[in-house]
Amino acid sequence: MAIAGKDELMQRLIAEIDNCRKCRLWRSAKKSVPGEGDLQAILMLIGEAPGYWEDAEGKPFIGAAGRLLDRILTENRLERKEIYITNIVKHRPPMNRVPRADEVEACTPYLERQIEIVKPRLIVTLGVQPTRYILSKMKIKFKNISEVRGRFYDGELKGIQVKVMPTLHPAAALYNPEYKTTIEKDVEKLRRKLP
Numbered sequence: 001m002a003i004a005g006k007d008e009l010m011q012r013l014i015a016e017i018d019n020c021r022k023c024r025l026w027r028s029a030k031k032s033v034p035g036e037g038d039l040q041a042i043l044m045l046i047g048e049a050p051g052y053w054e055d056a057e058g059k060p061f062i063g064a065a066g067r068l069l070d071r072i073l074t075e076n077r078l079e080r081k082e083i084y085i086t087n088i089v090k091h092r093p094p095m096n097r098v099p100r101a102d103e104v105e106a107c108t109p110y111l112e113r114q115i116e117i118v119k120p121r122l123i124v125t126l127g128v129q130p131t132r133y134i135l136s137k138m139k140i141k142f143k144n145i146s147e148v149r150g151r152f153y154d155g156e157l158k159g160i161q162v163k164v165m166p167t168l169h170p171a172a173a174l175y176n177p178e179y180k181t182t183i184e185k186d187v188e189k190l191r192r193k194l195p
């Protein structure tokens with residue numbers, strides 16, 4: 001797919017997300033948060049849902065958890081501008097609650113189209129919800145995040161061969177140094193898989 005083609009497809013998708021009314025989440029949200037980054041990225045990061053700051057600005061991972069994630073990435077010579085980053089739902093759930101199953105079902109076709117457009121070789125799922133969703137699409141059993149985090153799973157998503165590595169959500173690490181160390185270790189492993 002040509003670069004211009006990707007850009008156009010993503011712009012169309014973003015416009016659809018902006019106008020989407022397929023689940024209840026748009027009602028309480030200020031802005032949609034479709035995702036952003038390099039459309040040629042090798043690496044895609046998938047989180048759970050926008051939070052307060054993301055909802056206010058329409059950009060993913062810009063609050064405290066996003067800043068922590070940025071720091072861990074930078075320490076591993078990974079720049080946000082080289083990555084594509086998004087969430088499984090594109091509007092903020094009220095009070096940052098976990099997205100409900102029907103909301104995930106309504107919204108994830110957008111994520112699948114983002115995967116088709118970007119065609120990442122590596123996907124990192126951040127936290128339980130995106131991990132459950134992506135592993136189920138790859139027909140991999142998911143019981144809990146501690147069993148799967150830091151491991152690489154090969155499979156196919158939307159006809160694209162990918163390696164998926166789950167890790168913890170950076171929000172969980174904000175007040176827990178142990179979780180932060182866990183994410184750091186996982187990102188170090190990820191770095192070794194990248195050129």
Ligand code: SF4
Nearest residue numbers: 020023025091106107
């Ligand atoms: S969360 Fe997703 S499915 Fe729900 S209204 Fe927003 S874009 Fe549409």
